[in-house]
Amino acid sequence: MEIKRVAIDTSKHVFTLHGVDERDHPVLRREVKRTQVEPFFSKLRPTEVVLEACGGSHHWGRMLTAMGHRVRLIPPQYVKPFVKRGKNDRNDAEAISEAAARPSMRSVPVKSAEAQAEAMTLSVREQLVKQRTQLINALRGHACEFGVISAKGAANAGKLVERIEADVTLPAAAREMFAVLGREIVRLDEALGDIDRKLAVQHKANPISQLLVEVPGVGPIGALTLALTVDATQFKSGRHFAAWIGLTPKDKSTGGKQRLGGISRQGNERLRQLLVLGATSVIRVAKPGSKHATPWLLGLLGRRPRMVAAVALANKMARIVWAMMTSGEAYRLAPVAAG
Template identity: 55%
Template sequence: MNQIIRIGIDTSKYILVLHGVDAAEQVVLRKKLSRKQVLEFFAKLPPTVIGMEACGASQHWARELSKLGHEVKLMAPQLVKPYVMRNKNDGRDAEGLCEAMSRRSMRFVPVKTAEQQAALMLMGVRDGLIVRRTQLTNTIRGHAAEYGLIAPKGLDAIEPLLARIAQDETLPALARELFVVLGRERARLEGELKAVEAKLMAWHRGDATGRRLAEIPSVGPIVATALVMKTPDPHAFRSGRHFAAWLGLTPKDHSTAGRTRLGKITRAGDEDLRRLLVIGATAVIQQARRGRGHHSRWLLALIQRKPPKLAAVALANKVARIAWKLMATGESYDVARMNPIPAT
């Protein structure tokens, strides 16, 4: 068999499908392997370049195959799709991966170390706990409303609501018991969330880049930590605009015949990171609209002529560019360059 220069691997839970080509771009490998056979097969293979989709378990396989001397390239699924021929199947997917990784314009996802993967888990676990807390809070509110008991907005109103329920003798005993169960579950979630956030803050305090990013208005410890954890090498982006485009904070371009047609933002890239940036920008805009704090002339003019949500996305775009600059150059945020003036 000729020397294999590229192998595309279509991964799944149990079976991995391989497609390899030689220097003449001739197919020299088509093979199906079980999970147990993968490492044994590649241990006997001379070092080569391997391409996979950046999907579930891809980081694990990338680390394991790299230990065997192979170069592993991960690609976003949406970038691989154009190279998959019709009549999709596992073999065609592997062939498309093998072809996509050969393109000079292809952008690759960096392989994370086990420690980096563990740090990313902090963000994922925190988000999951917040979702479960919100679901449980809404459940408590919904059941309480059926007995005519309502509470103001906010998480702080739930404990007083549960206390009122516990003291209300007009409620059935079974209902009060079930509210106690819900209250215990909510307290447990709160404790776990605080523990995870404490670990997240400890990680943030130990990271110099994250501390510098947190100096940017609208970027607190959570957003700064997410930027550090989820952003690949900032030098891979030619400019802050490319970084903002990677985050999906730039308009869709559907221009033709010399006409420029820009639409809504692309929403490409990491959804959670984009969401955090927009939420932070929204908080800053709310403060500016209420006349609190010092803000740039650009922002004050923006919120005068644009709707709040559009202004929030524009500010998130600007913050993303500033964040890229700080990550790429190692500089600190210079508030004087923003020309801040008091909000009125």
């Protein structure tokens, strides 16, 4: 039995395989347990193996590549249109195979374990920041119930805890719970400080990150995130890269008429967030004669709302980043608008 391609629908315990021959006719349909995947493919002649780019897929990609198989990871959103009515594991595996058969189908490169480990540091930092924000919001919310008001921001959390400790009118049970929240916030602050120091070392050791940090609005965290999570060679142009991040308008054109909607918000949510926040920081200080006040940006701010301008600037930043990553050139400062 000659198998041209095997698609795998992964799960926690049981994997579904869908194999096709040279004419794309199904010749293999079976379920195997997780522990049986490696023995099965070790006996199979080298072939193309396709998976959805999701949790654990890079691990399987590395393992299967070491066996001599050609591994492709396809983004889940590109597989979904090929799923037939009646979603189940077998139909999902067949859809992955159908998607892989398309000549223009894009794939995601398999990451090394080292690359995943470096990117994991960024992911853990993001999760801890979210937890700290939740705790600070809980602290401020409960304090407000007792008439204690505080300004927003992580920097004001410590002052709020001190005010609460000094307020002898609060019930003992409330003071105890406020102390618990305060200790957790301090613990997260210390953990984030350790991670930030590690990321600073990574940033200095990464030449691409050092290159991208020169772009206005791109800080060390943003530059390192781009350097560790983006393979610029996978995109044909800066516009394709911006579209992947979700910074281009939705295209609803038909009948020869072009209709563009809001931004798609598809792709990497974290990169989109970092670029939009960076663009917002640039706009906040954009005035005639300032360092980054280009004629294009000032003209845009003069005719469009600031948030719309921030998204447009983020789109422009994404294209600049792609150009720098593919060419290796340093950022060149655009002419500043005269005051």
